[in-house]
Amino acid sequence: DTEVTQTPKHLVMGMTNKKSLKCEQHMGHRAMYWYKQKAKKPPELMFVYSYEKLSINESVPSRFSPECPNSSLLNLHLHALQPEDSALYLCASSQETGSQGTQYFGPGTRLLVL
Amino acid sequence: AQTVTQSQPEMSVQEAETVTLSCTYDTSENNYYLFWYKQPPSRQMILVIRQEAYKQQNATENRFSVNFQKAAKSFSLKISDSQLGDTAMYFCAFEYGQNFVFGPGTRLSVLP
16 A cells, blocks of 8 residues: 545635644655645655654744654644645655655645635 | 756657656765656656666666666656656656755646
C-alpha cells in the first residue's frame, strides 16, 4: 500500500479562523513532509519531520504550525492566514530522509483564504 | 545549493508517438537521487521513475525511460507510445540528504 491520505480535500477559511490539515500514512515511513504548491508551479518544501522530530523548517511563517503526533500522522495547524496563503498543500512521506529516495504524495488539500 | 532546470515549459505530442522531456541540474555532490514525477490536472502527484546517481544503467519503467548523463548533469525522460493519460505536468526532482528540489515543470499534452 503506497497511499498517503489527506483531509480535508478542500478548505475555505477566513483570515481569523483556526483550522488544521491532516495527513496519514501506513507504510511505516519515518519521514513526512509538508509542501505548498501554487498553480502551475512546483511544490515548495515547508517542513520535514524525521522520526517524529522536526528536522527542517524552510523559514515558514509562524501562522503555519506543524505537528507530528505519531509516526503515521502529520498535522498542519493554520491560524491568521493571509489570502496569499491560498494554495494546494501536499503531504508526502518516505522511508527515511537522507538520500533514501522516493517520496509518496497525498492528493493534497486545496486551501482558499478569504 | 542544488538547482533543477527544465527548459521546456510546455510540450505536445501525438498519441502513440515518442517525446523526450529535458532536465538539467547543478550539484557538487556525487551520490544522489533523481526523479520524474507526474501530476495530472487536479490529480495526485505520482512517481514515474527514479535513478540512483551511482548506477550507470539508465532506469526504465515500461514506456518510460531516462537518459542519465552524470558528467553533463542531464536527466531526460523519454515517453514511448504516448497515451492520452500521459497528459500532465512533469516535474524533475533531485534529492541529496534532506534536500529535495523540484524543477519548474513541463506541461505535456498528448493529442489524439
